[in-house]
Amino acid sequence: MVNKQVTLFDSVLKNPVIAASGTFGFGYEMAEFFDINCLGSISLKGSTLNARYGNPLPRIAECSDGLINAIGLQNPGIDAVISTQLPKLSKVYKDKIILNIGGHSVEEYLLAVEKCNDLDNILGIELNISCPNVQGGGLAFGTKESTVEALTTAIKKVSNQKIIVKLSPNVTDICALAKAAENGGADAISLINTLIGMRIDIKTGKPIISVKKGGYSGRGIFPVALRMVYDVFEAVKIPIIGMGGISSADEVIEMLMAGASAVMVGTATLKDPFACKNIIEELDKVIKDLNITSLSTIIGRAHK
Amino acid sequence: MTNKQLTVLSNKKLNNCTYELILEGNDLLHESGSFMEIEIENCFLKRPFSIADSSENTITLLYKVVGVGTKALTTAKTGDTFNCLVNLGKGFLLGVIKKPLLIGGGIGAAPLYQLAKEFVAKKIPVEIILGFRNKEEIYYLEEFSKLGKVSVATDDGSFGYHGNTLGLLKDSNYDFDCYYACGPSPMLMALQNYSANGQLSLEARMGCGFGVCMGCSIKTTNGYKRVCKEGPVFDAKEVLW
Secondary structure, three states: OOOOOEEEOOEEEOOOEEEOOOOOOOOHHHHHOOOHHHOOEEEOOOEOOOOEOOOOOOOEEEEOOEEEEOOOOOEOOHHHHHHHHHHHHHHHOOOOEEEEEOOOOHHHHHHHHHOOOOOOOEEEEEEEOOOOOOOOOOHHHHOOHHHHHHHHHHHHHHOOOOEEEEOOOOOOOHHHHHHHHHHOOOOEEEEOOOEEEOOEEOOOOEEOEOOEOEEEEOHHHHHHHHHHHHHHHHHOOOOEEEEOOOOOHHHHHHHHHHOOOEEEEOHHHHHOOOHHHHHHHHHHHHHHHOOOOOHHHHOOHHHO | OEEEEEEEEEEEEOOOOEEEEEEEOOOOOOOOOOEEEEOOOOOOOOEEEEOOEEOOOEEEEEEEOOOHHHHHHOOOOOOOEEEEEEEEOEOOOOOOOOOEEEEEEHHHHHHHHHHHHHHHHOOOOEEEEEEEOOHHHOOOHHHHHOOEEEEEEEOOOOOOEEOOHHHHHHHOOOOOOEEEEEOOHHHHHHHHHHOOOEEEEOOOOOOOOOOOOOOOEEEEOOEEEEOOOOOEEEEOOOEEO
């Protein structure tokens, strides 16, 4: 039995693979395909204080090595997530999960986060301050250092859960934003969210996505994500959850070597619902081939 | 929802833009109106296709060449294998319907084929309206004609009724208790305006096809629903465009 464990905060994850928010629903839907207990953790669909429908269709545009989405944070609202979605998930997944919270205003974030205080079995709350698909919210919080620090500070004051700040790559200096989150008291950082992109239908001459632009994700963004995790590792001391285009066990190892303590696999699941499971199984062989005794020993190895 | 490797039994060109693909495997019986996805080389996302017919060992798809995925699919040969996700979505409800009217627009006629067979198996007579742009795009007319009375509408009048499916419906005396429609959105909207006693099979650009990305959600009178999960078939009374 190969040891794939990693530690995040005070929790031991059985492996470093976490299903990324927005690509795994509320988890239980995926249990129809495989036993999702193989996952290190699951970050649930981004949720907001109130229910949101999201953007008009089309919300998806395919690219050669990924896709652009502009869902617009469709979710039933945090109360419904807690009362109806979490009980369904707890029947099929036993380990700690991550709640992903978005918002339009500081108040909205605070009220939503406070509602999660009494929940058990939560690895952390991932603050989505980097959604490119919500007008006047989401990303607006994630591109200014002062705003990131203030929001993180305010949330840490009202929350008793671990706070993971999810960063946007659509900035000039991602390290400055990472430091701002750390200064605000963040327990960890996750990166990267999607890169803003677009596609045009050459028959109509119009953008494919209804709101014109969206977030680009998929294996095409892996080198960009890896570089950003590498840079942020040198900028902050708090743990990093690395994501962006991971679709193989080799890339999980690369992400850890760049400095991530755990990883999230997202768009690979939309391409193949078994992606997370396959990556976790492949990890055994890669760990053996590389003679890795413990994954903790390779975190940040590329910096040495 | 399951993952299967399926083998091409045949891939036949029916007219200038429509193909019939028969795939072989096990445990392939689908409800009419449900769909499947095929992984196509050099396409990042799997491609969704409605099920035209299915049995224990075969699935029949009718597809129109509209982009790189369907174009690549035309080169599939007998014996080729594809990685597929089968049994996706929810199909048509037959319920206690006694006088079904099936209305297909263009490639949207595909999922109505198995539906027609299911009604015939229940000894319920089926009436069918098929709409096409022109005579050249007609397919499966003989197959549908074996199952019920078929009327064809063409936009340019080159075959049958000159006009669209709704025009044909209005100009004829159809007596139906439920219509089952699949086709372009404007056709479905027009039908919904004409009568709410029906079921609509919708199409959408999908991300995953199995309900986790919310890429294909539509508004309904009962909140948002996913075309790939709660659909693609919806009650005409609930769809809000």
